[in-house]
Amino acid sequence: MTELNELIMEQLHWFVVLMIMIILILWITVIVQGAKLRGMRRRYDAMMAGSGVEDLESLLVQLKVQMDEIEEGHADHQKMLDSINRKLKGMKSRVGIVRYNAFGERGNEMSFSLAIVSDQEEGIVLTGLHNRESSYVYAKPLKDGQSKYPLSPEEKEALTLALQEG
Numbered sequence: 001m002t003e004l005n006e007l008i009m010e011q012l013h014w015f016v017v018l019m020i021m022i023i024l025i026l027w028i029t030v031i032v033q034g035a036k037l038r039g040m041r042r043r044y045d046a047m048m049a050g051s052g053v054e055d056l057e058s059l060l061v062q063l064k065v066q067m068d069e070i071e072e073g074h075a076d077h078q079k080m081l082d083s084i085n086r087k088l089k090g091m092k093s094r095v096g097i098v099r100y101n102a103f104g105e106r107g108n109e110m111s112f113s114l115a116i117v118s119d120q121e122e123g124i125v126l127t128g129l130h131n132r133e134s135s136y137v138y139a140k141p142l143k144d145g146q147s148k149y150p151l152s153p154e155e156k157e158a159l160t161l162a163l164q165e166g
Helices: 002-048 056-090 153-165
Strands: 094-100 111-117 123-130 135-142
Touching: 002 056, 094 153, 111 153, 123 153
Parallel strands: none
Antiparallel strands: 094 111, 111 123, 123 135
């Protein structure tokens, strides 16, 4: 037993040195973690300073509510844009016009053919024939770029011009 006591006494100083080193390492770790925690606390306080809420949970709930409102508004705006796009496609926005002399050398290009069509190639072709004694205006509906009434070469040219515009 005395030999065991002597062995422990010989190794005791190494044991003490080892324990002191472990304590120092733990102490340094505590100091580093404390510094990091203080830095995080400063950043948290700075973040929460202008928000008007007491804790992070309240802030996150408030942000979630705002995000839901924004998403609802976005969905409403998307529906409106889709509706507007559908209406725009149906609008008669393509126009082609051709002026010409309907009756030979007389008339000074007072006659015309005007094509007004949508992106779906639906619309109307208006033709005005002018001579010295009278004027006539004709309208021919269009569907899919065609009319059930025969088109004159000038009307076809106006339609071609209108369809090339887009």
